[in-house]
Amino acid sequence: MTDMPGRALRTATSHSVTEIPGRARQAPVDLIRAGLAGLVGRPTRAILSALGIGIGVAAMVAVLGISTASHAKLNDQLKQLGTNLLTVGPGKDIFGGNAKLPKDAVGMVQRIGPVQTASAIGNVENANVYRNDKINRLASGNIKVTAVKLNLLGTISGHLAKGVWLNPATAHFPAVVLGAQAARQLGIDAPGVQVYLGGKWFTVVGILAPITLAPDLDWAAMVGWDIAGSALGFDGHPTTVYERSDNDSVADVRNVLAQSVNPENPSQVTVSRPSDALAAQLSADATFVQLFLGLGAIALLVGGVGVANTMVISVLERTPEIGLRRALGARRGQIRTQFLTEAILLSGLGGVFGIVLGLGVSTCYALISHWPPQLPWPALGLGLGAAVAAGAIAGWFPAARAAKLAPSTVLAAGQ
Template sequence: MNLRESSGIALGAIRANKLRSILTLLGIIIGVMSVIAVLSFVEGLNRFVSEKLLNAGSNVFYVDPYGLVTSQDAFEAVRNNPHITLEDGDALQGAIPHATMIVAQAGTRGTARYRNKEVRGVSISGRGPGYDVIDDLTIARGRHLTELDDQRRRTVCVVGSEIAEELFPGLDPLHHEIRLGAESYEVVGVVVAKGKLFGQSQDRFATIPIRTFQKFKQERGEFGLAIKALDQASMPLAQQEVRNILRGRRHLRPGQPDNFGITTSENLLTIFHTLTGGIFVVTIGVAAISLLVGGIVIMNIMLVSVTERTREIGIRKAMGARRRDILTQFLVEATTLSLSGGLIGILSGVGLALLAGALSPLPAAVSWPAVGMGVAMSAGIGVFFGSYPAWRAARLDPIEALRHE
């Protein structure tokens, strides 16, 4: 008996017991589907975040009091670090040979008002000259903030398209004044819409000069610095130059740790991949349990099948079928059963991932390694858990099998 004949007999047995076969496949289907769906979602998310972070500037890094804090212990170690000040930014200007731009920045949330209209949850930020290059912002109408705006602490602002549309429907917002906090600010520019990121609008903001922001907050405040290196290759040199100057300003001795943080896009990407790696491990764990249950069910069903078909096995052996033929038949049947569940799980997982990507702001991309993993796991489950029932069937004595009722 060749493999084709064994496969035909196996498929015939599966078709003859449709309901039992479907119930048997559920564990395999759920396990494979969860792996495909989650890994496709994670794959799409990784690509999306990588693209966004790299587009944000692979040669841009950020300086703030804390850096990347990923645990409570890490926060406790840096919570008393001194603030980054505008004076720190001024000290760096022109002193970093491997940087082209140093932009001071700070932010808060508040409400933007114009007459009887208001927009809540607005990102209100103070930015130094050059912020438009750092953030890759394009002006739709008007102009960006200038160095003169900052030096003279002018009460002017640039707003996102969403603010312009909600406060000034059908109007040109330029040169109108909106209220941010207790002050009125003249709108001098509207930025081209950037859309949503992870479901959050990127166009619900108002930007004012950084030194004007000090008055807005009524305090010296806590600032950060965005620094653009000459190119990606210059990043380590630019970071070291910044570190040397800030350590000198803070009178840190050799051997003392930095009391400020430097963050790059690669740092953020590493943290994100660590998080999605955790999701991957949990998913594999859940899927493994489901597949184990599915495998045990397949083994039990195949044992029942061997018992039900004992007389059939005896007839086949009496007609010349060898142990190897019976073993192959039942192994192929178990593997076919498991692969069928895997195929349904793959199709369901891909469909679920694409549906989630279509209905949510988060992207999904079919993970072909996960599809390959699904096929391999399905085949492996069938062979492993089908081996014992196949061995039992192959060892049946033909005379005893023919007597079986």
């Protein structure tokens, strides 16, 4: 009988020990709820901190989006204009002076097997263009008078904005086609008017749209090859020959162009590929993209500092809460994970805002620039990933600091 209370105590003790619940694990949903509760409780501070992250992400997404749209536009241009156009021009003679292409340079180029078409232009010396004969002769506006072959427009993939191109009839008469910039400089927006060209009156029959592969022609007043020789003193030597060939034969044609145009002095001939300028523009754009991405990364770093500051203040303000949770059995890892989750959610929300803002900026810029809007998928993943990473790094120290607080110290400080 005397042993009954002892047995009962032991039994009760053992029952009480076995019935005490173990330390519960927090489900991911609970962590997210706790993190959102921390953000909702301090909305102004959370919004300002997320805004810092969002600006950095928006800068990165906008830059990559604009770059993608720009590249798409240039690639479309290259596709439409073709990369098989080569130009032949005069180089230097042995004395360092300006050489001249032979008068029959176009015919020589056309004899090359893979060549599909060839055309030429020639600068007319000592001939200027004026809106009328009353203009000061020194105010020529840098407009060049250029003799052209009739098949030039098709060879360079040019287009007329207004009017008509030169034909076998008008090429023998005082008719002129103006480049886009030349027409703007002269204040002419429609054909049918006359200009004073080389001391004679010429009638404007057409105005060209801007020419991507031959931008020099935008500032030219183009007349027929024959009228240039008979009325303006043109010597008949082309200054630029344009040639198109099969895409697969461009390199081979390029290697023999100089020898074909001037067999006696091929070193006095220069050969270039206009589409290379567009390719170089793509490379230049890539350099600027890297620069702006660096600026976006700096903005993201500043935003990360703001998140870290917010989380440090949050830990200090919520000291009693941390102490109570630790006293109720929360482990250090759970406290650390809670505050780390809060920091990641804060940065993630800022990242989502930055992605939306960056896409809006890049889309608007593309539409204003008449580029095809592009959705830069890598930029979206990069932006969100960078935001989450910045939040995790920025929140680690405050979360670790909160986890190290002892329950007794925290509760005493909260009283």
